[in-house]
Amino acid sequence: MDFDKDYYRALEISHTATAEEIKRAYRALARRFHPDASDEPNAAERFRKIQAAYEILGDQRQRGAYDRKRREMGLLPTEDAALAWELTVSRQTLPCIKEEQVLYLMVDIRPAAAMGASRLPLNLCLVVDRSTSMQHGRRMDQVKAAAHQIIDDLREGDAFSVVTFHDTAEVVVPAHLGGDKIQAKAKVSAIRPRGGTEIYQGLMTGMQELNRRRRLKAVNHMILLTDGQTYGDEQDCIALADDARRQGVGISAFGIGEDWNDKLLDTIATRSGGVSAYIDTAARVRRLLRRRVRGLSKTHVQDLKLTLRFHESARLDEAFKLSPYIQRVDTSASDRLSLGALEADRPLSVLLQILVGSQPPGRQRILQLETGGDTSIGGEQGQRLVQELWFHCVENLTSESEVPANLVSALGKLAIFKMQENAYDALDIGDTNKACQKLEVMATNLLARGELELANAARLEAGRLARTGSLSPTGRKKIKYGTRSLMINDTGGLR
């Protein structure tokens, strides 16, 4: 790799070109300058340069290394260096038909450059349920150990606070900047379980602590840990989550054991832009919490936006985030989707289901995509990527091109996720038969994919549902959180 050479110029492309564009440019140039076929002067010399350029730029990893070095040398502009993306469509050529057709678009967004030492400071608040049930199975001990771990991992400039709640809330460790770690840990150790569970109290006090240290250029985040149902304050909790998002505070909600309200915690997390998780045994508390805090400290973009500008007769049907787990994206703001945080070493994948109406033959523009958000290393302006999507529309589509394997794999898992959604929706309106049938179909599909454990759980719960009319609390959570995590072990969908 020769950093003094401009490989992009050799291929006559911009440094923002996608992998697809690079390949296309290389093929065209290689044909033109192939020494055996070309009459161009210096064809052999040009051909060699084109080859050399493609060897680097055609390889994702080598290209990254080349870009980084060139950027350091000031030879590549930095203003659009923070984000990169890859777009995958289910078909490049559309048949001209009257009825609406479905087009799938997968968008993988990742930080373009290594973040290096730059890291947004954290402003974290741990909101811990200390109702009596937390004594069960050493839950509280594990939570305390996890809190100690977080305190140990804090860096200069990070703010941290701990709030506990039962029927009232209290501040155990007030928000402080890099204060006395030993003292903070001692206070956490002294927490004793008592009373019932009122989540809203905890969230509200948590917000107050976060607000004391809230900064624009920081990751302001609340982590809620609970093992119980809350009674009567669900609506207040959801309103607070909406409010938190407006103030730039995300809430991650962790439910321990079987008795907590998965719907409420998922809603709090989704509305605020955080994540939710199911912790089946107390022993996993530490690992999950630590992973969450690490993820937060690697935040590259706080709230990534994806803007869709459709041309005539095309529209968005559904949108799903595929990482860190499958999640419906709120499409009520029609063209502007909020995707939440983008972590430095984890690409964010979104799958869009688009409906395309009747198109005239020829090359047609379907939509313009734009993504952006404030990055940790970018300037005030943040960073944008824009791309226009064109499609060939033909009267008689004779041969169907192959659908990219990663898209097929992701859609297959999404289909199972939707079945689970349908089953639980049916259950909510009391349609036990439909829910049962959906669970059975799910089990078959899971089995066909080798997801034996999950398939088994679905089959078991379908049987229980038919006999008793309800799911077991454990089964309900196992299936829900297992299904949405189908994408995690899949290297095809998330790379």
Add this chain to the structure above:
Amino acid sequence: MIECPSCGRQHRPGTLFCSECGVYLPTGGPLRTEPLPEEELPASRANPWATGAGEAEAAEKTAMLRVIMGESGRQVQLPVVSEIYLGRLDAAHGIFPDLDLTADGGLEGGVSRRHAKIHQKGNRFFIEDVGSANGTFLNGQRLTPYLPHPLQQGDEVQLGKLELSVEFD
């Protein structure tokens, strides 16, 4: 509108997975194993107890299994680590059999995507039909699904209409 070949539900053109039954629509039809007419398959059923399925277990060691395809003559050597699945590859549904019989005429021969499995217990090999559409036959006798049946050196195995012979050492 396009129709799901498996459950008949209507979908917009371009849809890839059936929301009702989860079938991959572009290939949903041919990927399914079509039942073969009865007269094309052997009739009698095998008795799993006849050849000593209940024998005492000997020390297990990893053995090599050789499968020879009747039609193409292709030979495949497989180590019997735990279980060997025989069937047809279907990446869209994440079905990856250890031995993919697509290239040996598996689809035309009525081989299911998950057809049969072979495993070792003690020093014996067992074959088991895993609920295939067209059945597994051992020396011309149909095996009861999900019931392991002992394999002998040089046994003729038939998956649907596809013939194989099995050797091991």
